[in-house]
Amino acid sequence: MMEASVSIEYCNIWNYFPKASSLEAFLKSNFENINVQLISSGGGVFEVKFNQNLIFSKKSLNRFPEHSEIYDLIQKELK
Numbered sequence: 001m002m003e004a005s006v007s008i009e010y011c012n013i014w015n016y017f018p019k020a021s022s023l024e025a026f027l028k029s030n031f032e033n034i035n036v037q038l039i040s041s042g043g044g045v046f047e048v049k050f051n052q053n054l055i056f057s058k059k060s061l062n063r064f065p066e067h068s069e070i071y072d073l074i075q076k077e078l079k
Helices: 017-030 067-078
Strands: 004-011 034-041 046-050 053-057
Touching (some): 004 067, 017 046, 017 067
Antiparallel strands (some): 004 046
16 A cells, blocks of 8 residues: 555644544554644544545534444545
């Protein structure tokens, strides 16, 4: 697999860090060569980018992602 980069921007004010951290651990355990960056933010944000492309936004879907959903989105991007 090629080197992959994921960033998870999360709202620190609403304490979304545990969700971001859990997703980070899940991704690292399921993808060999993945670099995951956690970005502390505000405003209720929870966004996941894969190689700079937004693949999930809590704001647009009004919910948090399932780990398996992010896994599937990354697999789709890798094809």
